[in-house]
Every structure is written in structure tokens, then in C-alpha cells.
Amino acid sequence: MPLGYFLGLSAFMFTVGVLGVILRRNALVIFMSLELMFNAANLVFVTFASYYQILTGQIFVFFVMAVAAAEVAVGLALMVAIFRTKRSIDIDQMSSLKG
């Protein structure tokens, strides 16, 4: 399959992720959108790794997945803590850092 298909799919996923982060208010959905962006990047890594027949890209993917998993763990924990105090995970309500 031509390289362009993979890259196109990755770009589409990334765009969806960005739009999700910017437009949605539910923190969980934002999280999922973030994951989508990670995976878009992962897809590019894997694509090029197989295209150039080198392993570096694939190893990077593992790193990204590990870090993303850790990040999700912390993020979800935060989310739960916030939900306990605010009874909501609408991030627009979390604006106490407004200048």
C-alpha cells in the first residue's frame, strides 16, 4: 500500500484528536482525543519504521505507549479527585487560574 494512505489516516486521526481537545468540554472525551493524537503519531512511527526497515520507530512507539499509559493513570486519578470535589468533570468549570 502506498505510504500516503497511512499518512492520510494518521493526519485524519490527529485532526480529529485536536478538534476533540479544543471543542469538547468533557474531560474524559478530551482524554480520549489526546490518545487519538498519540496513536496518530504512533501510526506514523510504525509506518516509517516498516518503510525504511529500521526498528527505532517501533521502539519509540513502545515508549510512547508506556508514557501515555502512565499519563492516563495520573490523569484519571486527577479526574476522580476533581469529580469528588466539584461533582463534575466539565473542564470549563475548572477556571480558578483565570488571571
Next chain:
Amino acid sequence: MEFGINPLVLMTFFPLVGVLVLVFLAPQQKNAMRWTALGTSLVTFVISLWVLFLFDPNKADNLLVQLPWFRLAGVPIQVLMGVDGLSILMVLLTTFLTPIAILSTWKAVEEQVKGFMIFFLLLEVGMLGVFLALDLVLFYIFWEFTLIPMYFLIGVWGGKNRIYAAVKFFLFTMVGSVLMLLAILYLGLQAGTFSQPELVANRSLFAGAQLLLFLAFALAFAIKVPVFPLHTWLPDAHVEAPTAGSVILAGVLLKMGAYGFLRFNLPLFPQASVQAAPVMAVLAIIGILYGGAVAFAQKDIKKLVAYSSVAHLGFVMLGIFALNPEGLSGGILQMVNHGISTGALFLLVGMIYERRHTREMSEYGGLWKAMPIFGGISLVVVLSSVGLPGLNGFVGEFTILLGAFGSKVFGSPWFAGIATLGVILAAAYLLKMFEKTFLGPITKEENKSLKDLNLREIITMVPLLALIFWLGIYPQPFFNLINPAVEKLVQLVQSAALVLH
């Protein structure tokens, strides 16, 4: 060393032992905390006397400590500490004033004694480090480090307007320090070392930029001294600081600025120093006269003393930039004198403040009658600050003015001639203060029943009084400590001046 540890390192970091003990004391053990802090600072003083005993004024690098630390962009940074004629008196002044200041807080600080004492001992570490460090980065670290305890001492235990004063103090000093940091980095990268002695030896490597470097260092130090017009943090800091803080602030912290000029500006940038000397002298003279006049107009005793510091430090700066042995030695001695006299003045103000909780001169009058011991001690201290012969202030002022009068870099006796007018102004504002507070009849009912000094307060003052007389009557031992280092510095600067002409 028989203890296997360099006395300088031991002295500098010994207060940390006290900090460690303090950490483990319970909050209600206030007296134990006071005794711990006092004991630690007294031991530090004894160690400093041991350092004095080992000290040889004719050597440049007494008790040198040299340990590798880390590398910055390939340039080694060392733990490089040593003591010479420029710093020995400053070190002794620090270790001498710290226990006295701690003793003065016995009744004055009741809240959070633990924190107070910890900050105080940390402050001592920082001050000693500043005077002993010979590596520029190490110096900078200690220099900045002194800010933090002082910031808290003013900000937590200070007067009504303490936050404003603490922030002002911090920001003023930071502004200067940042430029100094830039200059230090430039020096290190240009010369490949941060060690002051090596930099002095390799001055030619950065001679091209020396005027700018001089200015960067000078700004940091001038703010600390403080030189007119960078002085306005001082009255606020002094007025708001607790008594012990004022004593250390006036006694030691201000000296760090003047010491910085001696240690770094003059030897590293001699040509620039010679060029800048007349300008610095003019600023010093403005400080002397302006400080004197402004002090005269004050109604708050502590503010008056604070502005008198501006005037006195003007004398110190004048002496330093006279760049001859008389002026420099006099300047260094005057740093000690000012530490003692002004420190004592702040202690006295603190004592009366503890009794009446006001510092307005108009609230007092006739105190000599109500408190004869207090009046007598105050008279001696005031006269020492006025510069009466036989007391310490005169020796420093006279040698400074004499040096400045014949200074070749000023090139005119007018500088010293005008500065000498400061002697009249000093008498005017200090005697006015003495008259308003101590003389005349007792006009306020509250002042009639004031208790005279107690034993602890007298013990606080006695060492200071003894030094006031000793330095006034027989200052030669002190000059002997200073002179060799000063001679060397003068030679260095003069050879540079020859290059210039």
C-alpha cells in the same frame, strides 16, 4: 590541621550544627532554643578567634581550602575559600555581632522562636561564606543565600509594614545580583576559571570589557552598601526589621557591598576602578551630605539611624575609592566601626522600643534622668558615631578623609574637603536625636517609670562599648591586620593606573 578539617570550613558551617539541634526542639522549649542559638554562635566566635590566631597578615591565602566542585560549560567551579587582611575583620565582626544580636532577642522575639533562630544561624553561614569565598560562583551562591533568611527575618518578625520592606529589600538586591551573575559568567567563560586569584592574574583576558564588568559588579555592591541614589530600601528594611535583624543588616550585610568592591572590583578591574573613582567619590560625598541632611529631618529614631548609615557608608566608599593605603585601611576599619557603633545604636533603639513600643522622638525626652545607665551608654555610642577622638569612629573617619584629601585618583582635595563637612552634619543630627530623647525634662507620664537596663541588656552592650574604646584608643593591632593586604591592593591598582596614563 589537627582536627582534620579546615578551620574556615568548620567556622563557616558550624552554625548548621545549631540549626540541626534546633530542628529537633519542641516549639514550647523557647529558652532551650535561645541557648542553643547563642551557644552555637559563641562557639563560632571562638572558632573565628582560633582562625585569627592562625592568621598571618602577610600571607594572601591563609588557611586556603580548595576542593573541586562541578564544572560549568567546561569551566571548573571550586569550593575555594581563604582569608586575608581584607576579610579577616569582616569575619570577626560577623561572628562577634551574631551572638550579641541573638542575645538582644531574648525578650523581643516570643513568636516562632525556632524559625527565627534557624534563620539567624543560616544567615551567619551565608555571611561568613560571602567573606571567605574566593570562587566567584561560590561567592554568588553565598551572596544570594544571605537574602533568604533576611527576607524572612524582616517579613515574618518585622513591624507593621514588613511585607513591603522585605519585598523591597529582596527585589533591590536581586536587580543588582542578576547583572553581577551575568558578569561572573562572562568572566568565567572568558578566562576559563572562576577563581578570584587566578582571574586577578589573568586580568588581561577580559581587560577589554572591564568598564562594563566593573559597572555590573558595582551595581550589585552599590545597592548593598547602599550608595546614593540606590539607598531607599535601607530605611524601610531597617525600620521594619526586628532589632536583631537591623543590627546584622547594618553591622554586616551592608559591609558585604563594600567588601565586594574591595575583593572584586578593585583587583579585577583596576583601570576601570581608577577611571570610575571620581564618580564613585561624588556619589559617596552626596551620600555623606544627603544622608546627613535627611537624617536630620527624621522624626523616627530608627529611621534617623538608618540614614546615618547612608552617610557613614559614604565615608567608607570615599576611603575605598581614594585608592591609597590611608583611605583603604581607614575604609576597612570604618566598616568595622560602623558595624559596632550603628549596631549598638540599633540595639539601644530596640531596648527602648521594647519598653515603650514607639520610636517617635517626640514621645521621649529626659530619658537620661529616668534611665541613667541607658543614658550614659547611649551617650558613648552616639559620640562614637559622631566621630569623637578617643572613640572608634574618629580613627576611621580621620584616616579616610586624610587619604581622600591626598588621593591621586581624585586629583583634588575638594572631594575630601566637602566630605569633611559631613563631620558637622553628623554632630547636628546625632546630638539632635540625643537631645530630643535623653535631655530636657520628662514630659510624658509613661516615661517616668521606665526601668533602667537589666543585666542581660548591659551584658549585650558591654562588648560593644569595650570595642568602641579599644578601637578608639589603640587601633594599631587592627591596622596591622589590614595593612599588608591593603598595601598589596594599592600596588596592584597603582600599576594599573600607570598603564592608564
Next chain:
Amino acid sequence: MLFQEAVMNSTFSLVPLVVFLPVLGILLNWLFGKRLGEKGIGSIASLAAGGSFVVSVLLALALVQNHEGAHIPLFTWISVGNLDLSWVFRVDTLSVTMMLVVSGVGTLIHIYSIGYMHEDVRHQGEPKRFRRFFIFLNLFIAAMMILVSADNFLMMFVGWEGVGLCSYLLIGFWFEKGEGGLGNAKAAKKAFITNRIGDFGLLIAIFLIFWNFGTLNFAEVFEMVPAVAQTQPGLLMAITLFMLLGVTGKSAQIPLYVWLPDAMAGPTPVSALIHAATMVTAGVYLMVRTQVMYMAVPGAQQVVAWVGAITALFAGLIALGQFDIKKVLAYSTISQLGFMVAAVGLGAEVAAIFHLATHAFFKALLFLSAGSVILGMEHGLEAGSHEQGGHHDDPQDMRNMGGIRKKMPITFVVYLIGALALAGIVPFAGFFSKDEILVAANQGNMPIFVVLVAAAFLTAFYMGRQVLMVFFGDARSDAAKHAKESSLLVTVPLMILALLSVLGGGLNFPGVHTLEHWLEHTLEIPHAAEFILPIALGSLAVALVAIFLAYLVYGRKPLANAKAADPLAKPLGIFFRWMNQKFMVDELYQAVVLGPYKKLADFFAYPVDQGVIDGLVNGMGSLTVSLAGALRKLQTGFARTYALSIFVGIIAILVYLLTRI
């Protein structure tokens, strides 16, 4: 011979005792005085001063053998760079003469003070301050001895400031008294600060000497003076004139004399010792000591002579308009100091020292007798108020006196002797010394001679006025009516001083000139003193006429009562008011110097320091705050906005990177 020399040298090495005996007295009184009681304190202090006197006498005797004197080093004081100063005592005829005067008169005044202060501390209601007084008095003797025994300019300066300090402490001794409660304290401060202005001049002179002569030692400097006078006369002129500024401060000459009259706020023994006999003559001593420098610049000598002469006349005029018994004497002191300064300016240093010594005797006598009168008046005040109830008269105002002669006969006699000596009536001491100065003026500078004769006329006139107002006529107040003679402790020193005032002329008696021959070992004497009969007779006649005139005005018809105007007030009109108000010099200084300085200080302190300088600093602070205030609007608090800005930023960077190629 060898043995004798050894004895002599060991005598010279006693000289530090003149300073250290009084210091010992201070320490003893400080440590043990509380337990000793008044007699003990007074004895220790008097013995300390007396010990100094004995040492001075021994030194003088040794000097008779060996005129050269000696330099006795004590220790190195300051040694930095080129500056190498030691505390060295100088024993020569001039310094020993001063030591004798200081410790001699000083001892008598110590003894007198035991009696006087006993009364005074009780009158003022602070009996515990007795000890403090004697500590200060001993401190003064020590400082004055440092001054006169110094071998270099700086040690002299040390003593110079030291006596200034004692003056400050003693003027303000009753610091809670005086006009408005602060009067004495203010007078003390005025004295110190005025003296500081003078000291400024002296310091500058010292700096000039050091950097041009390379040393501050008297002998070395004086040796170089002739050479310097050749090459740099302007420099010597500057040095001598700056020194003169110091002299005008310490010796109360125009323009810095204003502190001395106020200094009378101190207890009377202080006025006698410090502000009449000894300290104020320090300026004269300084100029005599440095006569070589003055003689090298005739211009400076002229200035000195004129300053002295004008002061003599001016102060004499003011004295004439005063009613306070001590103020009259104070202005008279200024006037007599003017005579001495003028003498130095005329190159008659011996006459200056001669007048200094005799003046010390009779002016101390006059002040102490005035003190006795005041004591008597205070007694009378207390006795009188029992009968009359709370009516208070100023016990120092001469208008309240009158007729004291009968009440206090001893005081009257000694006062009269003092007054005649001051007026210059033969054979009293003042006649001879003043005559020498007049002769020098007559030979050197005619206009100054005229001024000085006029001043001498005024002297005799105001002294006549004072004696007549105080002692003659009838008592004009209850206090005077009930006045009582003082105790022996007070009157015996008076009698000794009176004797000295009679015999003092013998110091340098015409034809014998003991003092001149004594001082010629130390001083250069350009022209030997002469006794010129017409001048002597003339000055005597002037004095007699003045006294006769005073009798016509004040003696024939004494003041009717305490409220009566001075008989001169009407004929002299506004001029008398001026004299009475001291020609408004204090007010002038207030308007020209003090007032503007205060305003300037306030201006610096508030608008400049708080306003401009601190305002700039705080302004920078507020600028930062308001800038930050504008920037904080960017922080909306919505995480999605931040995400959008990150996204936009990345796109911008990508666009930049892609289009750059």
C-alpha cells in the same frame, strides 16, 4: 652632673601623669564614688587635679635646669601608609606653662566646686548628680592636658575635641533645666556644633599640613615652614586661615563666638574653668604653638589681628547692654580672648600667653565670685520666699541685686580685685598684660591699637557698671535683701585667686620679663617686650576715665528698682537695644544658616527622598504591576483556550519552518 641629668630626665618622663592622674580620678569616682559620699568624691577629684598640678610644677622645675625639655613617647596610635602617628608628650616651656595654668586654676575650681555643687545639687533637686559633675570635671582636665602636651597636630586635635565634649557635657549638666526645659541642652548642642564648624577648619588644616609636609609632628613641620613659605606662600596662607577658623570656634571669636554666652547655662565653676580660664584659650595656645607658620605669612597675621581686635570691641559693646551677671562676664571673656588673638596677630605671642595666664586668674575669680553672689541670692530667695510667698526673682539678673557689698563682704572685695584687674588698673595683673598687647599694637599697627584702646575703655566701663549695679546702692529685691555670705570652701579659693590676680603681673614684670625669658626657649621672639611709659599711663587713664564715667552713670544715682530702665537706654536709644539684643547675630544665623538648613533637610527627606527617589522605585513597582495586569487578561482559565493557542503556535512554527526553505 650625670646623676642630676638622670633625675631630670626621670622627672620629664613623669609627664604622662598629668593626663593619667585625672583619668585615675575618673575611674576611682566612677567605681567607688557612690559609696564615698560628697566629701570623698570631691577629695579624689581635687587630689587628681592637684596631682596634675604637682607634676606640672616638677616639670617646670626640671625645665629650669634643662630648657630644652623632652619628648616622651607613649605608644603608636595610628600607623597606615605614610601616616605614622604616636602619642608623644611634649615638655617645653610653653606646654608646661599651659599645664600650670590649667591644673592650677583647675585645682582651685575643683575645691570651690565641692562647696558650690553641694549647694547647687540640692537647689536643683538632684543630689545624686554630684559625682557625675566631678567625673566630667576630671575628664576635662585630662582632655585639656592632652591638648597642651601634644607633640603633633592630631593629638592636639584629640584634646581639642575632648575639651569640646566636656564643654558639651557640662553646659548641659542640668539638662532638664533652662528655658522651656530644653534651654541648657540646646545651649550645649549649640556649643558642640559651633565648635565642630571650627574643627572642620582645623581638620582641613591638618590634612593640608600632612600632604604638603609629610608629617604632623610639630618640630618637623615647623622646620620646613621657612622653605615652604618661599615656594608656596598660598599654601601656608590656606593652612593658617583654616586653623584660624578652628580658633574662632574654640576661642569664641567672630564669627563663631555665639556659643559662649549660651554656655553660661552650665554651673558656675564650669563657666569659670572651661568657658573663661582654660578651654577657650586653647585657640590662642594653638596659634602661639604654630607661631612659625603665622609669622611666615604676614597676610594671615593681619587677618588674625583684625579678627581679634574687632571681636574685642564688638563683644565689649554687647557686654555693656547685658543684665545677666554671667552674660556680662561671658562677653567680657570673648572680648579679652579677642585681645589675645590680636596679640598673636601682632606677633606678640608672649604677651598673648601673659594675658592668657592673668586672664585665667582674674576671670576665674570673677566667675567664681559671681557664683558666690548667685549662691547668696539663691539663699536670699529661699529665705525671702518664706516671708513673702512665691515671688521669684532671677538670681542672676543684676537689676535684682544692689547693695550686696554689705551682705557679702568677702565676695565683694575679691570681686572688686578681679574687676580692677580686668579693667587694667595698676598694679593688678591685667594692667601689665593688657599693656604689653597695647604696646605691640602701637608699634605694629595703629588702627588696631585704636580699636583695642576703645575695647579697653569699654572693658573698664562695663566692669564699673557691673560692680556698681551689683554691690552698691540699695537692695532691689528680697533675694538681695536676704543674701548671705558663702562658706569657706567657696571663699578660700576666691582669696587665692584674688591674690594671684594681684600678683599675676609679676609673671612678666616690666624690666624683668620672667615669662619672656622662660618662653624664649620654645618660641621665637621677634621683638622683646618693652615698657613704654606714655602708653601705660595712657591706658591707665583710659581705664580710670571709663570707671569714672561708669560712676557718673550708675554710681551717683543707682537704679531705683528692679524694673527701672538702664540709664544708658535713653541716651543711646535704639543702639542700646541692639547691644542688649546682641546685635541680633543669633537671629541672623538662624535666618541665614539654621533655618535654611532645616528647610533643606526637610526638602531632601520628604519631597526628594520619599517623593522622587523612592517614588521612582515604587513607580517601577507599580509599572510592573499594571503591565502584569494587562497581561493577565490572557489567562482565561479555560484549558481548551490554552490548547488552542498551543495548536496555533505549532502551526505557526510549522508554517515558518516550511516556508523558510
